[in-house]
Amino acid sequence: MAKRKSLIAGNWKMYKTVPQAVDLAGRLKSLVSDSVDVDVMVAPPFTALAVVADVLKGSAIHMGGQDLFWEAEGAYTGEVSASMLTATGCTYVIIGHSERRQYFGETNATVNKKIRSALLGGLTPVMCIGESEAERESNQTFSVVQKQLEEGLEGLTSDEVQKITVAYEPVWAIGTGKTATTDQAQEVHEFIRGRIEKAYGDSVANAIRILYGGSAKPENIGDLMAMADIDGALVGGASLNADSFADMVRISIDTVTNKT
Numbered sequence: 266m267a268k269r270k271s272l273i274a275g276n277w278k279m280y281k282t283v284p285q286a287v288d289l290a291g292r293l294k295s296l297v298s299d300s301v302d303v304d305v306m307v308a309p310p311f312t313a314l315a316v317v318a319d320v321l322k323g324s325a326i327h328m329g330g331q332d333l334f335w336e337a338e339g340a341y342t343g344e345v346s347a348s349m350l351t352a353t354g355c356t357y358v359i360i361g362h363s364e365r366r367q368y369f370g371e372t373n374a375t376v377n378k379k380i381r382s383a384l385l386g387g388l389t390p391v392m393c394i395g396e397s398e399a400e401r402e403s404n405q406t407f408s409v410v411q412k413q414l415e416e417g418l419e420g421l422t423s424d425e426v427q428k429i430t431v432a433y434e435p436v437w438a439i440g441t442g443k444t445a446t447t448d449q450a451q452e453v454h455e456f457i458r459g460r461i462e463k464a465y466g467d468s469v470a471n472a473i474r475i476l477y478g479g480s481a482k483p484e485n486i487g488d489l490m491a492m493a494d495i496d497g498a499l500v501g502g503a504s505l506n507a508d509s510f511a512d513m514v515r516i517s518i519d520t521v522t523n524k525t
């Protein structure tokens with residue numbers, strides 16, 4: 266089986282003004298050299314995309330948007346389209362982050378539309394799914410994740426699904442310091458891959474990348490990355506510091522090199 270190339274992605278959320286973003290990107294560029302064994306991506310706020318792209322030129326670090334709107338263009342005040350993202354140098358876009366679902370009313374149906382427009386625009390969608398604490402406690406983790414996956418991917422072909430990166434982010438672990446244990450994460454990742462296999466076949470299931478997100482940091486990234494079905498991380502808090510994010514990239518490279 267061909268090894269999936271892992272991805273370490275930094276979601277800067279609503280942090281970093283333009284000068285602060287330039288500073289962070291510059292530090293990262295000097296710390297993350299040619300990480301051939303893992304892909305690295307950062308998702309700055311929209312206002313900083315153009316300057317960060319400039320700073321990252323010539324580095325191996327990819328850039329992504331934190332969201333997009335599904336229409337190509339039009340009178341949609343405040344929104345940003347796929348082509349606007351690609352024109353700044355983005356190759357990725359995060360879609361359906363739990364904060365978007367929680368605070369901005371995003372649903373599996375809007376996630377589906379956004380994934381379609383990202384694919385159409387040539388962006389790699391990082392589709393976020395994950396259960397809340399109450400859902401985990403009432404044993405609904407698998408059913409919630411399955412519904413988010415099925416409805417988010419509805420109507421897509423196997424070829425399209427293969428281009429997507431899934432991020433499993435248990436909502437109770439995001440920004441809380443509570444990380445899922447490696448076994449808890451692996452169990453859900455395996456379940457997700459199993460559902461994809463059922464719906465789209467073996468080769469799509471083997472090719473698709475499934476990231477873990479939720480208080481991932483230098484101290485736990487090695488153990489997470491060692492798990493069979495964990496192909497990287499979507500990192501919030503720890504990606505705002507160049508040293509800790511670069512450490513996570515380095516530890517991930519070491520771990521995947523030894524992964525069988």
Ligand code: PGA
Pocket residue numbers: 276434438439440441442478479480481499500501502503
């Ligand atoms: P966190 O955020 O690493 O700060 O928990 C993860 C995310 O929201 O993607």
